Amino acid sequence: MANSFGYGGVATCAGLCAMSGQPVNRGDRVYRPRQGKSRTSNACAVILAAAIEIEARPGR
Structure with missing residues (x-):
């Protein structure tokens, strides 16, 4: 999943x-799935940028 999410x-x-x-609110910074030629099942999914920043902290 992490590799398919690359668009901020x-x-x-x-x-x-x-x-x-x-919850994701309108205007929040997010990452979206990369768009290809065909629509994938997770095309509407988003990951909060803050969630990725928390996971990327040293010691996690």
């Missing part, structure tokens, strides 16, 4: 973070 941007609607389950 801003949430355009509310939802849930696919990684942490936390």
Whole structure:
């Protein structure tokens, strides 16, 4: 899953973070799945940028 999420941007609607389950609000910094020629099953999923930053901290 981590390799398919590579596009950073801003949430355009509310939802849930696919990684942490936390609420995503419009305007939050998020990562989205890379878009290919065909639509994937996780095309609407987002991961909060803050969730990735927490996981990337040393010692985690």
